[in-house]
Amino acid sequence: MLELRQVSKIIGAETHIDGVSLTLHPGTLNVLLGPTLSGKTTLMRLMAGLEQPTEGTVHVGGEDVTGRAVRKRNVAMVYQQFINYPTLSVYENIASPLRVARVGAAEIDRRVREAADLLKLAPYLERTPLQLSGGQQQRTALARALVKGADLVLLDEPLANLDYKLREELRAELPRIFSQSGAIFVYATTEPSEALLLGGNTATLHQGRLTQFGPTIDVYRDPADLVTARTFSDPPLNTIAAGKTGARLMIGAENMEIRLPGDAASLPDGDYTAAFHPHHLVLKSPGRGALKLSGTVAVTEITGSESFVHVDVHGARWVSLVHGVHAFPLGATIDVYVDPQRFMLFAADGSLARPAQRIAA
Amino acid sequence: MKRAGFLVPFLYIVFLMLPIYWLLNMSFKTTNEILGGFSMWPADFTFDNYAKIFTDPTWYNGYINSITYVAINTVLSVAVALPAAYAFSRYRFLGDKHLFFWLLTNRMAPPAVFALPFLQLYSAIGLFDTHLAVALAHCLFNIPLAVWILEGFMSGVPREIDETAYLDGYSFPRFFVKIFMPLIASGIGVTAFFCFMFSWVEMLLAKTLTSVAAKPIVATMTRTASTSGYELGLLAAAGVLTIIPGAIVIWFVRNYIAKGFALGRV
Numbered sequence: 001m002l003e004l005r006q007v008s009k010i011i012g013a014e015t016h017i018d019g020v021s022l023t024l025h026p027g028t029l030n031v032l033l034g035p036t037l038s039g040k041t042t043l044m045r046l047m048a049g050l051e052q053p054t055e056g057t058v059h060v061g062g063e064d065v066t067g068r069a070v071r072k073r074n075v076a077m078v079y080q081q082f083i084n085y086p087t088l089s090v091y092e093n094i095a096s097p098l099r100v101a102r103v104g105a106a107e108i109d110r111r112v113r114e115a116a117d118l119l120k121l122a123p124y125l126e127r128t129p130l131q132l133s134g135g136q137q138q139r140t141a142l143a144r145a146l147v148k149g150a151d152l153v154l155l156d157e158p159l160a161n162l163d164y165k166l167r168e169e170l171r172a173e174l175p176r177i178f179s180q181s182g183a184i185f186v187y188a189t190t191e192p193s194e195a196l197l198l199g200g201n202t203a204t205l206h207q208g209r210l211t212q213f214g215p216t217i218d219v220y221r222d223p224a225d226l227v228t229a230r231t232f233s234d235p236p237l238n239t240i241a242a243g244k245t246g247a248r249l250m251i252g253a254e255n256m257e258i259r260l261p262g263d264a265a266s267l268p269d270g271d272y273t274a275a276f277h278p279h280h281l282v283l284k285s286p287g288r289g290a291l292k293l294s295g296t297v298a299v300t301e302i303t304g305s306e307s308f309v310h311v312d313v314h315g316a317r318w319v320s321l322v323h324g325v326h327a328f329p330l331g332a333t334i335d336v337y338v339d340p341q342r343f344m345l346f347a348a349d350g351s352l353a354r355p356a357q358r359i360a361a
Numbered sequence: 362m363k364r365a366g367f368l369v370p371f372l373y374i375v376f377l378m379l380p381i382y383w384l385l386n387m388s389f390k391t392t393n394e395i396l397g398g399f400s401m402w403p404a405d406f407t408f409d410n411y412a413k414i415f416t417d418p419t420w421y422n423g424y425i426n427s428i429t430y431v432a433i434n435t436v437l438s439v440a441v442a443l444p445a446a447y448a449f450s451r452y453r454f455l456g457d458k459h460l461f462f463w464l465l466t467n468r469m470a471p472p473a474v475f476a477l478p479f480l481q482l483y484s485a486i487g488l489f490d491t492h493l494a495v496a497l498a499h500c501l502f503n504i505p506l507a508v509w510i511l512e513g514f515m516s517g518v519p520r521e522i523d524e525t526a527y528l529d530g531y532s533f534p535r536f537f538v539k540i541f542m543p544l545i546a547s548g549i550g551v552t553a554f555f556c557f558m559f560s561w562v563e564m565l566l567a568k569t570l571t572s573v574a575a576k577p578i579v580a581t582m583t584r585t586a587s588t589s590g591y592e593l594g595l596l597a598a599a600g601v602l603t604i605i606p607g608a609i610v611i612w613f614v615r616n617y618i619a620k621g622f623a624l625g626r627v
Contacts, residue, residue: 050524070527077528083521087543100530141525148529 007056016042018208029200032188039208040188076145080157082137084129091125097148115143135166192234226346238318242274252314273346278321280342290337297328387597410598423578433496435556442507450515464505499560514548551621554614
């Protein structure tokens with residue numbers, strides 16, 4: 001069990017990590033999700049012991065290990081850049097932690113070949129890392145982390161530098177590869193979709209603070225605050241200022257009035273931020289109760305199976321994520337629909353006041 | 362046009378090689394022939410000049426002395442510069458940038474400035490006329506250079522490799538010798554070459570700090586000219602033999618030499 005207790009890291013005048021407390025259990029997959037510079041890498045380095053916290057303590061299995069040398073901890077780490085020992089063969093690269101631990105030659109051979117088979121490196125063992133493709137280099141780094149049998153495996157955006165196809169392939173394999181190890185598995189990423197694909201638990205980071213930690217699906221569906229919801233939305237979350245009086249909600253610059261569903265009427269009156277995911281903003285009326293708004297098309301991005309239509313609605317820039325190809329001329333006026341049931345309402349302090357309601361399809 | 366394009370580098374190389382050819386030419390002539398007139402190649406071809414150098418101890422000891430202090434200096438400079446360069450490359454400490462620049466300023470004074478203090482100091486502590494005296498004196502300008510070159514090569518190695526080694530369980534000394542040094546092997550080779558070269562060609566300090574026991578070849582060459590008349594053939598042969606060690610060393614580092622001149626920062 002890895003436990004961070006009120007850990008902070010301050011370098012000069014900059015706070016990189018701000019009072020993070022987090023408990024991770026063996027055999028779990030934990031995703032650190034946050035934009036660049038949110039502190040994911042620093043938090044991982046603190047977990048590994050590569051950096052010392054300015055404040056707070058790190059505990060492993062109840063024992064305080066703050067300040068203990070990295071090599072005395074049982075930790076493995078894989079970086080975004082493909083880091084291997086260029087002068088050693090792939091075989092020796094994988095065997096490296098076992099050689100240092102003075103494991104017997106026969107045992108090393110067995111474990112290296114097992115890891116190489118699992119990561120499809122068997123034909124390349126005699127080559128040096130620089131003779132391999134990027135994907136194979138990263139597999140070598142992963143194999144070295146795997147073979148060590150570490151209690152804590154840290155993966156810092158390990159797939160970010162790989163091309164799309166290799167990324168898909170390795171991402172699908174990763175949880176399977178590490179699932180038997182029983183290690184605490186930490187995976188940093190900037191992409192919400194990657195967190196959802198990996199499953200497990202997710203910790204969202206924003207400007208060095210841990211905003212939420214829990215099962216990935218729960219964090220996605222019921223973000224604790226607006227910052228977490230924004231972190232966990234790609235394309236960006238659609239938001240609009242809203243004022244509530246009784247059962248009525250006035251949204252946008254033009255104070256368009258909508259009726260709130262019964263359960264939300266009991267919330268205290270005041271200012272809120274209404275937010276919903278881009279795939280809930282649709283171009284065809286989804287049925288009764290949907291809100292119809294007209295907006296101006298700003299940009300349309302088409303990926304093939306999906307289109308991202310950016311529209312300006314009531315002074316806010318929203319994105320509609322819809323299936324298929326939808327091309328609109330710039331500045332065209334179109335109608336967009338959203339079901340107010342989908343609204344998450346965030347109070348003025350950013351905390352979640354009312355989660356989005358799930359609607360049976 | 363095409364022929365002219367070929368001619369330019371050809372003429373340039375001929376121009377560069379001319380003095381070396383002339384030295385080689387002279388080394389196979391007798392002194393009388395050299396003084397007698399102009400000839401493109403030796404009329405009276407002789408190995409006597411070389412034979413004399415390889416048999417006369419006052420001559421070949423000069424080479425042995427030079428090679429001894431150059432070797433000591435090279436080993437010393439690289440051994441001291443390795444940890445220093447690692448510190449400059451990997452750690453931030455108070456005044457690190459100033460200290461790093463100050464190292465290079467040691468190269469900006471002519472060695473003559475240091476000849477007198479070294480002579481006085483070494484005489485006082487009994488180091489005068491030893492190989493170590495010259496080797497240590499040459500460290501003055503070779504260590505700063507070695508630190509600069511090695512730092513450049515080391516900074517080209519991602520810090521994450523160090524960290525991965527620590528995570529794998531390596532201790533610092535073991536990591537440094539088993540992982541890090543092989544990674545910058547070409548840098549170490551280039552650094553050794555530069556230390557060798559500057560120590561090999563430096564004459565003033567080497568001459569000042571020695572008299573008999575550790576007399577370098579460059580000193581032997583200048584002194585012989587005055588004691589036994591003008592033995593030009595002999596001097597030419599000595600010159601040729603002085604070029605050879607440098608040529609051998611440069612062969613080993615030929616692929617990395619440009620990076621060395623850029624202080625490892627390419």
